[in-house]
Amino acid sequence: MREKADSDLVRRQNRRLVLDALRQNGPLARIELGRHTGLSPASITSISAQLIGDGIVHEVEEQLHPVVPIRRGRPLTQLDINPKAAHVVAVKISIDGIEIALADSRGGIISRSISRLATYDAEAASFGKAVAAEIAKQLKASHVAARQVARIGVAVQGVADSQAGTIVWSPAFRRRNIPVATVVQDELGIACSIANDANMIAEGLIGTNRDRYSGTAAVVFIGYGVGMGLILNGQVYHGPTGAAAEFGHMNHLPGGPLCRCGRRGCVEAYAADYSILRWASGNADSLPPSFTGIPEEEMRSLEAAARDGDPQAMGAYAKAGEALGYGLARMIALLSPTRIVLAGPGTRAIDLIEPSLRQAIDDGLVDELRRNVEIEVVPIHTDMIIQGTIEGALHQLDREVFAYGSLGKRQVALKDIA
Amino acid sequence: MREKADSDLVRRQNRRLVLDALRQNGPLARIELGRHTGLSPASITSISAQLIGDGIVHEVEEQLHPVVPIRRGRPLTQLDINPKAAHVVAVKISIDGIEIALADSRGGIISRSISRLATYDAEAASFGKAVAAEIAKQLKASHVAARQVARIGVAVQGVADSQAGTIVWSPAFRRRNIPVATVVQDELGIACSIANDANMIAEGLIGTNRDRYSGTAAVVFIGYGVGMGLILNGQVYHGPTGAAAEFGHMNHLPGGPLCRCGRRGCVEAYAADYSILRWASGNADSLPPSFTGIPEEEMRSLEAAARDGDPQAMGAYAKAGEALGYGLARMIALLSPTRIVLAGPGTRAIDLIEPSLRQAIDDGLVDELRRNVEIEVVPIHTDMIIQGTIEGALHQLDREVFAYGSLGKRQVALKDIA
DNA sequence: TTGTTTTATTTCGGCGTCCAAAAAAATGTT
DNA sequence: AACATTTTTTTGGACGCCGAAATAAAACAA
Numbered sequence A, B: 001m002r003e004k005a006d007s008d009l010v011r012r013q014n015r016r017l018v019l020d021a022l023r024q025n026g027p028l029a030r031i032e033l034g035r036h037t038g039l040s041p042a043s044i045t046s047i048s049a050q051l052i053g054d055g056i057v058h059e060v061e062e063q064l065h066p067v068v069p070i071r072r073g074r075p076l077t078q079l080d081i082n083p084k085a086a087h088v089v090a091v092k093i094s095i096d097g098i099e100i101a102l103a104d105s106r107g108g109i110i111s112r113s114i115s116r117l118a119t120y121d122a123e124a125a126s127f128g129k130a131v132a133a134e135i136a137k138q139l140k141a142s143h144v145a146a147r148q149v150a151r152i153g154v155a156v157q158g159v160a161d162s163q164a165g166t167i168v169w170s171p172a173f174r175r176r177n178i179p180v181a182t183v184v185q186d187e188l189g190i191a192c193s194i195a196n197d198a199n200m201i202a203e204g205l206i207g208t209n210r211d212r213y214s215g216t217a218a219v220v221f222i223g224y225g226v227g228m229g230l231i232l233n234g235q236v237y238h239g240p241t242g243a244a245a246e247f248g249h250m251n252h253l254p255g256g257p258l259c260r261c262g263r264r265g266c267v268e269a270y271a272a273d274y275s276i277l278r279w280a281s282g283n284a285d286s287l288p289p290s291f292t293g294i295p296e297e298e299m300r301s302l303e304a305a306a307r308d309g310d311p312q313a314m315g316a317y318a319k320a321g322e323a324l325g326y327g328l329a330r331m332i333a334l335l336s337p338t339r340i341v342l343a344g345p346g347t348r349a350i351d352l353i354e355p356s357l358r359q360a361i362d363d364g365l366v367d368e369l370r371r372n373v374e375i376e377v378v379p380i381h382t383d384m385i386i387q388g389t390i391e392g393a394l395h396q397l398d399r400e401v402f403a404y405g406s407l408g409k410r411q412v413a414l415k416d417i418a
Numbered sequence C: 001t002t003g004t005t006t007t008a009t010t011t012c013g014g015c016g017t018c019c020a021a022a023a024a025a026a027t028g029t030t
Numbered sequence D: 001a002a003c004a005t006t007t008t009t010t011t012g013g014a015c016g017c018c019g020a021a022a023t024a025a026a027a028c029a030a
Helices: A007-024 A030-037 A041-053 A124-141 A181-188 A197-208 A273-281 A296-307 A311-335 A345-364 A384-402 A411-417 B007-024 B030-037 B041-053 B124-141 B181-188 B197-208 B273-281 B296-307 B311-335 B345-364 B384-402 B411-417
Strands: A057-059 A078-081 A087-094 A097-104 A109-116 A149-156 A159-161 A166-169 A192-196 A217-222 A226-232 A339-343 A374-377 B057-059 B078-081 B087-094 B097-104 B109-116 B149-156 B159-161 B166-169 B192-196 B217-222 B226-232 B339-343 B374-377
Touching: A007 A030, A007 A041, A007 A057, A007 A078, A007 A384, A007 B007, A030 A041, A041 A057, A087 A124, A087 A384, A097 A124, A097 A384, A109 A124, A124 A149, A124 A181, A149 A181, A149 A197, A149 A384, A159 A192, A181 A192, A192 A197, A192 A384, A197 A217, A197 A226, A197 A384, A217 A311, A217 A345, A226 A311, A273 A296, A273 A311, A273 A345, A296 A311, A296 A345, A311 A345, A311 B311, A339 A345, B007 B030, B007 B041, B007 B057, B007 B078, B007 B384, B030 B041, B041 B057, B087 B124, B087 B384, B097 B124, B097 B384, B109 B124, B124 B149, B124 B181, B149 B181, B149 B197, B149 B384, B159 B192, B181 B192, B192 B197, B192 B384, B197 B217, B197 B226, B197 B384, B217 B311, B217 B345, B226 B311, B273 B296, B273 B311, B273 B345, B296 B311, B296 B345, B311 B345, B339 B345
Parallel strands: A087 A149, A149 A192, A217 A339, A339 A374, B087 B149, B149 B192, B217 B339, B339 B374
Antiparallel strands: A057 A078, A087 A097, A097 A109, A159 A166, A217 A226, B057 B078, B087 B097, B097 B109, B159 B166, B217 B226
């Protein structure tokens, strides 16, 4: 509401409406686009002609969806986002490895790779260049020129400063304030942004099912760490610098066990993989947090032990549930979301966690505030972060490039891509 | 971003821009409006002519602000919001009393009153009518007809459901789910909305100094209770139902002292007036919370005792600071605001509270997240709630009525008012 | 006084967008 | 082959913005 309105804004907004409708509801005929967006058929004709002229949208050849079977009248011609309009790259940085995916502008993954790349001891000065080199390698292998890539999204555990383009602090790195986005951008000449990984999961959920996840919701990632993505009024909340929703490092109990961030009593220090193991081992207060990844088998066997009734193991999961529950109760008091999504490998043990989690929410939150929130567990699939990062990059692309179009300010950018 | 754009939207948006500029920067000449809004002089002429025609804006007679001293050229004619365009009413509901203020459309208070009105034992069925009757009385005394009042805003401690127009739960009422806004609206035929009082303080701060408070900030009210107003991306965050930012009833310590909400360990149970008194009395865990107002003198003498070194009293304030500090640390981890404003009568004792509050934030939050937030204490003036409620009602008026204008959908509403 | 300069505001013509209505296109039905 | 039906395009009008030119209202200068 600080931008002045003129015909330029109108066009941009309506182009976005059309693009959003196409992204959300697959290929659509012009008349259907009109219904989705509220625009008149005449306007849809005009807008889609422009989008087609810009190479962003194309008419679908094969009527793959005979949704409306055989009907009288002129048959509809479906439109869809042109996958060849541009490419995006998603990068996920984990401890000592990065995963890269190359996608077309419809979100279809063209190629992907996982490579080892030392992070924990990485130098701040060289890390960004190493990432850029990996991306370049991936592009080369897929025969895609850098100029065809419109945007790169990077997801990382921990605190990212999306303004500065740096990793402020992450358990995957010993050092702090590591520049990434700016370096990649300079090296490859491609717009690059960095964000927290849990925020990208939230982005992906919105992309997958906007109706369900677009109000006000929180996505909790439980696994090697604990993260959160907040969706407020239908948009992922990044905060002023991109460092928001650090649920994992929200304090649960003052003076509690030591967390990887160096403070005591964070939610993560109770509910992350390493924390649960530490509790199960019996002496959580004296043990330092673990900085190395924990093999899945180790967690699975702990789960099995708890399900077999091992009191130490059961207690550890109860602690985790309590910390998560009180943390969620606090979050609900502040933001009163309508939906909480639990995701990540940690949810394998949801049966062990849930009782104490529910109890904690009951004890920590007055009924009236607790009433309107639904908690759900989504099946784990590890790709959620990469998928969400692609989704996020495409959304940015729509907003910042495609909504403008060849007549807009971004003319150069668009030409370069196409 | 779900609304389609057309010439109607353009006009609405630009009218709002003009109104916002006038609200924020006093009377302005057309040319200055152009600079503030980014619109061309030609457009400003056209828009202001419409606004004047609608009776929303008028030319200022007296050039009260010879800000630009004596200059050559055609003198500027300043425009301002026409105070006679409409009226708004602000209502603040406290324990067993309501305060009513009548204001013109520039926010100038025309009249105000405080009246006793039983709340604690009030019946859900009759309370709304009683409020409506008080408002009617106030209007009559000020010789203002109901049709001249465009909007009523109600502020209340506790949880308000702005969708349903009810007080979900408030320490001022024994009963829960008391309908107010809908009843007042039906009784008087005036649009009415209800919100939490701390949110209204936030609204007032934005109105007072938009540059300072419009990014991402949290306003904490400390007094008979503890409340919070959240400003996210320049707008007061109300949450899906209006029940957001219940900082006072965010849990601090599981199993802590009993709170008025019926749960244990809420921030309020440490930092509200009654809680501090309870700690000072020595046995906080066994004492129930107080539901009656605490006289100011009693708090002042406790402050004096603490400043004189009374260890019990000092300890009570330290407990309050610790709860507030950990609560803020948790809030910062989630939302990373750039500014935290402490307000309310409780800030009289800020010197007693601050050391433990700072310590708690240090202990509860990793450096990287704590770095970018500024904490300030604003001088207490009790009117902040009423003032903010007026401000909020005027903002709604601008958005929902004035932005449309006589040609818009709200034609009827506007005519009725003028 | 009268013309000149300066600044604010209005008027005018053009542009881009939207929309409704009419026309055209493309197919099924009889 | 004519008609019916549905989608899409074309046409003409409206509205809002803008730049440029014109006008208004003052101070200044001769």
